[in-house]
Amino acid sequence: MKKPLSLFDNNPHIWRGKQQPADNARLSFGIPALDNALNGGVPAAGVIRIASATGIGELSLFSELLTRQKSQKLCVFIKPPAQLQADWLLAQGYELDKIHVVTPSCDNDALWAAEQCLKSTACHCVYLWQNTLSYKQARRLQVAATQSDTLCILFTPEQQSTPLPINVDLSLSMKDSLLNISIRKQRHGWPVNNVKFPRHWTPDNSSIQYAMRTYRYVPEEQHHIVS
Amino acid sequence: MWWAYFHCYQLTLDVHSQSTQQVSTNLPTVVYNPQQNCIVQCDSAALKSGLDINMGLAQAASLCPDITIIDYCADTELSALNALAHNIYQVASDVVILPPTGIAVRLDNLLQYYGSYPVLWHALTHEFTQANISRDFGVAWGIEAAKVLAKHKNNRFYTTHQQVKSALQNCDLNLCELSDKTRSALNRVGISAVGPLLAMPVQAIGQRFHNDVIRYLTALRGETFPTVTLFRPKETFASHITLPFEAENAQHLLPYIKSLLTRLEHYLRARNLLTSSIHFTIGFRESDNLDLGVSAAHTMVKVMDWQLLVELALSSKQLPEPAISIHLTCDSFDDVSPEDDDFFSQRFSLLAQKQLLGRLYAKLGDEGNTRVLMGNDHRIEKMTSHQSVTSVSEQSAAYSPAFLFDKPTPLTTPSRICFGPLRINTGWWDNNTYQRDYFIVETHQEHRLLVFRDANEQWWSQGVYS
Known part of the structure; x- marks a missing residue:
């Protein structure tokens, strides 16, 4: 006689806590706290949602991750919030001839472009800025991305929290120079809240401050004269 | 059948400008044919200084003393055409090289691979733009008709016979490959354009003209199957x-x-x-x-x-x-x-990339697709350009933000300086002089912005570090 639960046992979409993660292709951030929370990093294919404000280093966090993988394929930016800068891309390690920016006039066109890019197998990574995404649209992107082994990074505003059928759902915020990441959902793993680590993603004046501390100006009358 | 004919009218110049990209000069450049003692190709700088095709060398030198002259060589042009055909062969199947300047591509049998003409057309023209070859084109039911349209500088993409027919109406008879004798004979009976010639019944022409004329005319009408050698890329x-x-x-x-x-x-x-x-x-x-x-x-x-x-x-x-x-x-x-x-491991498909870009351009147009290239300037808003710029240093400025706003906005939120100042005082060459002290600031929400203080001590925010 068949066990009553055998239907569930055989379903490939059901994952049990005792199983090891099936796919081992993961991209590691190189930040121990974050990598541990994500079981070794983010999956190399599929959709990742980042809910964050613009300007806290959310894009450069993923750029560092992706430019470490040298790829001949394209990197597509769809509907970025403002004009993307060539110097920044170069400094992050992108190759400019592998970059394509799509600026569609409406959300539907943006989703269409994202799906085309994900399906085409010509892209290494697709960055998409989108305010809202329905369950069905997210599912389409997720299927297209996993089938063609492409990463899709979706940036949404902070307030967005509707659950979506995607690989990883992160929320980023910045407090006291510490980047605070909450993993709201991850496939084959538990949610983890408040992973914090310090982060520098812009040049700062620390070298000048260091030089000024080290070579402090001493007025001449205080010099000791050794005779 | 549906054919496109590309008339590459300045191959030697295009090949020359490619190889001199690193040492770009704005000197007028012309291609000179010593056999005919005339200029056969002029670039835009040469046209601006009054030079023109068919001028003699003496006249050209007297008009413009610092002119660069390249000798015309039929072999160079043929090898350039061959290289171009190699590239096109990656995206099209039936390619015909028609020396000295023509390339014809059959379109109708490619339709099932590309889905629609705009996508196919973008893939084809992309090859030309990448090779940086200037061309005129014509699209018609046969190679001969497309060639007449290309020489007429028609440059329109037609999809129906009716459109082609009306475009051919007014083309001059000189553009056809008819001998002088035939042309003057036709002129005598009052035919000076292609339209009336196509309207003539074949029997009427057959009584008066040679077989070659009939053969050409039926080819022009697209009634015969073209007998051309298709391009095959070399094995090595x-x-x-x-x-x-x-x-x-x-x-x-x-x-x-x-x-x-x-x-x-x-x-x-x-x-x-x-x-x-x-x-x-x-x-x-x-x-x-x-x-x-x-x-x-x-x-x-x-x-x-x-x-x-x-x-x-x-x-x-x-x-x-x-x-x-x-x-x-x-x-x-x-x-x-x-x-x-x-x-x-890094499976890379050039064709997939071309198909994708073709699709994106076909649906969203040029305004919906941009490339990011290095500009040749120190001013932050001109560091990134969307057209290709010659002679660009590959050094990137580490302080560049990820995103730049379309226009600077006044800085209203209280914030703390993390980097700077960096003074940029330049732009004297295009009457756009300014003096700005750039800073990177952090707002209370710890967002990092690129801000500047102008000469009037006003604070503006211009970009964001994402």
Whole structure:
């Protein structure tokens, strides 16, 4: 006689806590706290949602991750919030001839472009800025991305929290120079809240401050004269 | 059948401007044909200074003293056409080279692969833009009709017979490939354009004209199957670059070698091949050619891998005199074996990329698609350009933000300075002088912005570090 639960046992979409993660292709951030929370990093294919404000280093966090993988394929930016800068891309390690920016006039066109890019197998990574995404649209992107082994990074505003059928759902915020990441959902793993680590993603004046501390100006009358 | 004909009217100039990208000059350049003693091709700078096609050399020199003259050479043009056909062959099947300046491509049988004409057309024109070849084109039911339209500088994409017919109506008879005698005979009976000629019944022409005329006319009407030799790419790879200057130092050859290797990589990728030995021939004016064979221990395809080896091989060579040309050949290929992960770990499909870009351009148009390129300026808003700029330094400014706003907005939120000041005081050459002190600031929400203080002590925010 068949066990009553055998239907569930055989379903490939059901994952049990005792199983090891099936796919081992993961991209590691190189930040121990974050990598541990994500079981070794983010999956190399599929959709990742980042809910964050613009300007806290959310894009450069993923750029560092992706430019470490040298790829001949394209990197597509769809509907970025403002004009993307060539110097920044170069400094992050992108190759400019592998970059394509799509600026569609409406959300539907943006989703269409994202799906085309994900399906085409010509892209290494697709960055998409989108305010809202329905369950069905997210599912389409997720299927297209996993089938063609492409990463899709979706940036949404902070307030967005509707659950979506995607690989990883992160929320980023910045407090006291510490980047605070909450993993709201991850496939084959538990949610983890408040992973914090310090982060520098812009040049700062620390070298000048260091030089000024080290070579402090001493007025001449205080010099000791050794005779 | 549906054919496109491309009339490449300034091949020599285009090839020359490609090879001189590194040393761009704005001097007028013309191509001179010594046999006919006339100028056959002019670039835009030459046209601006009053030069024109069909001028003699003396007249040209008197109009413009600092003119650059390139000799016309039919072989150079033919090899440029061949290179172009090689590129087009990657995206189209039936390609015909029609010397001296024409390339015809059959379109209707490609439709099932591309889905629609706009996508196919973008793929084709992309090849031309990438090769930087200026062209006029015509689209019609046959090669001959398309050729007449291209020479008429029609440059429109037609999809129906009716459109082509009305476009052909007013084309001049001189554009047809008829002999002078035939043309004057036709003129005498009052036919001076293609339209009335096409309307004439064949029997009426057959009584008065030679068989060749009938043959041409039926081809022009698209009634016969074209008897042309289709282009077939060669089995081995060979590519040639004539240097724009005489290179004394072997190191100066490296950029040109890199572009040859890039061509080789495209060739190999498209055919799923690898190679383990390549052969350079460096040409000189007087001495014998210098042969430089480079072999690798295992089969490779990437430009980077080959470049390292070539640099090593070249560093031990002394050039006997300044080099004028480089030739690269490769005739031993290996198939990709399954254990060679050079290909499959980073499986890269050029065709998929072209199809994707074709689709994006077809649906969203030029305004919906941008490329990001380095600009040639220190001003933050001009550091990124969307058109290609010649002679750009590859040095990036580390303080550049990820995103730049369309216009600076007044800074209203209280914030703390993390980096700066960085003063930019420039722009005197285009009457756009400004003095700005740039800072990176952090707002209370810890967002990092690029702000500047202008000469009037006003604070503006211009970009965001994402």
